Amino acid sequence: MGSESEQGRKANEEEEDIVCLDESFFINDDYQLTTFTFGSNVIELYCLQSASTDFDLTGQLVWPGAMLMNGYLSENAEILQGCSVLELGSGVGITGVLCSKFCRKVILTDHNDEVLKILNKNIDLYEHSSGPNPSAELEAAKLEWGNSDHLGEILKKHKDGFDLILGADIYILIFQQSSVPLLFDSAEQLLRIREPGNCKFILAYVSRAKQMDSAILREGAQHGMLMNEVPGTRCTVGNLEGVIFEIALK
Ligand SMILES: C[S@@+](CC[C@H](N)C(=O)[O-])C[C@H]1O[C@@H](n2cnc3c(N)ncnc32)[C@H](O)[C@@H]1O
Known part of the structure; x- marks a missing residue:
């Protein structure tokens, strides 16, 4: 058996051998300033160029669904004019930032x-580059689908609800199927703040699995929603089939 001081020295040496890796070591935040063009609308923002291996960090880059959504919105910008919008699963914020060029409020x-x-960094970037509608209110908020505390916080500040709810490419992975009902719960609560017909949910859907295609139609019906495919929007995005749905409460 060694002396107490020798044991202490060994313990110190062992402690020095332990390499501490905090969470940031595993996170890729090598964002590149990237330019995207949708018709006459040019948006510059920070994003990754390829997905992280962590499925929960899908929001670090721009997805095909956002390209589909932004193409559709920039061709039909009149539907955004003067509106209040809440976007679900914004990621780096490319859709919300485009909306803020036309809307009066975007969350x-x-x-x-x-x-x-x-997302907050991109909002700051956009606000400092003073776009054509610098008076639009643009802010980020934490909202996990199905989390009533998060939704409650947002609704405390925005009691009148929103004209539009948007979602681009927000359920991509078959093993995330359990989050689909929660997504529709939150969307339904947001739609119900307004009288029927005064709020709609626009969804840019990209098909990656047949199971998911039927899951979203089933969930919509179970939440009392009418899911209308917008004519002429079915197209190929990033080698996949995409489509815009306009969703309202029955
Ligand atoms: C595939 S990304 C799409 C991001 C962006 N809309 C786009 O199209 O580029 C899905 C986004 O949904 C968010 N998300 C996934 N599950 C969520 C949940 N349960 N509650 C809230 N957001 C979620 C992710 O963090 C991510 O930003």
Whole structure:
């Protein structure tokens, strides 16, 4: 048996051998300033160029559904004019930022704290580059689908609800199927704040699995929603089939 001081020295040496890796070591935040063009609308923002291996960090880059949504909105910008909008699963914020060029209020939401960091950075970037509608209210908020505390916080500040709820590419992975009902719960609560017909949910859907295609139609019906495919929007985006749905309460 060694002396107490020798044991102490060994313990110190062992402690020095332990390499501490905090969470940030595993997170890729090498965002690149990237330019996207939708018709006459040019948007510059920070994003990753390829997905992280962590499925919960999908929001660090721009997805095909956002390209589909932004193409559709920029061709039909009259539907945004003067509106209040809440976006679900905003990621880096490309859709919300486009909306803020036309809308009076845009709330961009996401559940992932790392994603919320880059989302806030992109909002600052956009506000400092003073776009054509600098008077639009643009803010990020934490909203995990199905979390009534998060939704309650948002609704405390925005009691009248929103004209439009938007979602681009917000359920991509078959093993995330359990979040689909929660997504529709939150969307339904947001739609119900207004009288029927005064709020609609626009969804840019990209098909990656047949199971998911039927899951979203089933969930919509179970939540009392009419899911109308917008004519002429079915197209190929990033080698996949995409479509815009306009959703309202029955
Ligand atoms: C595939 S990304 C799409 C991001 C962006 N809309 C786009 O199209 O580029 C899905 C987004 O939904 C968010 N998300 C996933 N599950 C969520 C949940 N349960 N609650 C809230 N946001 C969620 C992710 O953090 C991510 O930002």
